[in-house]
Amino acid sequence: MDMYLDLEPFVNPSPYIVPEDMSLTKVYNLFRQLGLRHIFVVPRPSHVMGVISRNDLISEANEDNDSLELSVVSVR
Numbered sequence: 001m002d003m004y005l006d007l008e009p010f011v012n013p014s015p016y017i018v019p020e021d022m023s024l025t026k027v028y029n030l031f032r033q034l035g036l037r038h039i040f041v042v043p044r045p046s047h048v049m050g051v052i053s054r055n056d057l058i059s060e061a062n063e064d065n066d067s068l069e070l071s072v073v074s075v076r
Contacts, residue, residue: 017041017042018030018052028057036054
């Protein structure tokens with residue numbers, strides 16, 4: 001028996017995305033200004049490469065404010 005769960009009512013059809021080469025400062029400003037929880041990271045041809053969450057920014061900022069590096073979760 002094939003069963004599925006329709007998530008369409010819960011999915012944003014046009015989520016916020018950022019190119020893979022956008023500066024972390026600009027990404028951070030998007031989170032702050034728009035109150036985002038997640039943002040998709042895509043290469044220039046708009047293929048999802050990963051997701052950045054608010055928790056990624058918070059945990060990394062708490063560890064070391066001088067050298068901020070994100071570990072993007074791959075969705076491939």
